[in-house]
Amino acid sequence: MTSRLSLPVTMSAMRVDAKVVMLGKESVGKTSLVERYVHHRFLVGPYQNTIGAAFVAKPIQVGEKVITLGIWDTAGSERYEAMSRIYYRGARAAIVCYDLTDSSSFQRARFWVKELQNCEEHCKIYLCGTKSDLIGGDRSLRQIDYHDTQDFADEIGALHFETSSKTGNNVDELFQRVAEDYNSTALQYMTAEETGVDLGQKKDSYFYSCCHNN
């Protein structure tokens, strides 16, 4: 019990400004997206699924300020689903990825959106259609309609991007937008967070950890 109370504190004790979580079905290209944004590269070769999750901190210039995004690239495999909560808890932004050429991956994206709406109401959602280079080459490969997704995004108050990690198209724009949105709302959350954890209030803290752990 005691360790549980301290959990939310330790998980956010890193010197990053905004926690960003990547969610989505396996093999939609979450890791490739992060890889492109952080290391400016696209690795060709056999698909390798992420094990657990990978964390990377990336500073980004927003106007005069430098904001550090702490990006959690989670594994899409169902095996880690129970663990996913610790990655999105307290996240300021969630990039929910789906593969533009795979309609089932959009179903999974809807699942994550619902999950976030239920558990992390302050987390801003960015819908991200990946592998846009594929449909650039052959339009018939597209399985997810752009306008349908835009309507869905409007409905849930999310932003909508279509990216290609292979060409780099729209990738920087996506993360830049995440950082800018964070910057413009940072102040109001900061004041809210300072009063967030009070270990004296046992009942409330317990309630908090219950909701967010299970």
Add this chain to the structure above:
Amino acid sequence: MDGEAHKGTVSWEDGTLAPVDHLRSERADSPTPGLVEGTEPGAGQKSAMFVHAQSFEDLTAEAEDEVRREAELDKSGECAEGLKVLVGEKTIEEQHNNDITSESRTKEEDVTGEAWRSHRKHVFVLSEAGKPIYTRYGTEEALSSTTGVMMALVSFVEAEKNIIRSIHADGCKVVFLSKSPLVLVGVSRTCQSDKELLRELQYIYYQIVSLLTLTQLNHIFQHKQNYDLRRLLAGSEYLTDNLLHRLDRDPGLLLSAVTCLPLASSARDMVSSGLQAAKSKNLVFSILLAGDRLVTLVRKKDQFLHHIDLHLVFNLVGSSSSFREGEGWTPICLPKFNTAGFFHAHISYLEPASELCLILVSTDREDFFNMSDCKRRFLERLSKRSAYQALKEALKCPSYSVAQVGIPELRHFLYKSKSSGLYTSPEFPEVYQSDKEQERLMGLYQDLHSSLHHPSRPLRSFYRCSETENLLAWVTSGFELYLCFSPLGTKALAVSAVNKLLKWIRKEEDRLFILSPLTY
């Protein structure tokens, strides 16, 4: 060939392997390597680093215990029908060497084809409902009728209150390992003993448990007997593939031991104390790897890491490039430690292009940033010391040539110190440069290992001449030694080489082994 008798466990080996204290003081003065546990070259000085109650026997004993009360059922006649389904109608003439090269996973393979049948070693994992969970070759979907037959065999024998252990026929062995809720089946054309094959299946079982925990496995199958476990294992097949590949090639898995990066003890001690200093409340193990070699391991007092668990960690890190992307954070069950729960491992490389991988194992899933901080502190401290430079230098030559030993006829060897659970081995010489030759040599070592550890007729030593090489194997209570000589050598020469080699290892033990393992 059929009907080899197995009489359960024969306790031919002394069970108490705890280092003997009074012997250790003697060791320091005597240049002659001790043959007794705890005094052999490479033996740890303080407390042992791994759980090593019975190393190899430890692995198979478990399975044998379950079966001890049951008589082995050899149904060579009756089961031949069922067997044909598994291995094909006819014995395919010794094709052993032809298909070694196609080691990579060929999922598209036609499971009804001759090529599929002629693989040297098949491994299948199925649920007790007979559903396929994993196959080494081909796709699981195509194998549901085959796994159905396998499960029928298991159930049929169980109905008579017996347990099926193996079927021998047509130069082929089918070995069964029942680990509820899973059943593992190995089909092999190699000359490995049942016990060796069982040991390999056990590893595969542990690999699956390490991903899910046994508690979760039981829970799933209690609720839904015909659950398709592949859903949860999706994306992990390559870990199992890789482990099977290692089982064929890695002497560490054969010897139940781990090898170290050769490093001056002063540098190693500096690295170890750096890890020791970077501690945290829930941190249980800090492991620094250089490729497949252990640099150092620091553990919580009274907590031991079993070599099997360590090999599973090696396999996880070695199989995946995903930890190069950032700092990895993953749940991992260490089944020899506890099959019920997950540890959480922080896995990262010290530098982007470095071979040095740090694994910090915590009990708390929320501990990521604490572990990340431990790593930062360790790296900060290490980069200020000259030891880091020495470590980087050592990475350039992670192995050594057998020529250093100074025995002209000696081509290669494996030496395992039983009390430390560590082994050392030189790089492969010219004659064994190709993959095929290396696997052949490993196969020879496996044969020797099988003979030494035969369940009913174990041997102390074994000398074998052939056209291509002469081999000598020797096991004492302190060590296990496997030597490969040129075919022109004599037995007398081989025997005299042993002493010389042991003296050399004793001289080099500071560099080749971790003699003083640390705790936080």
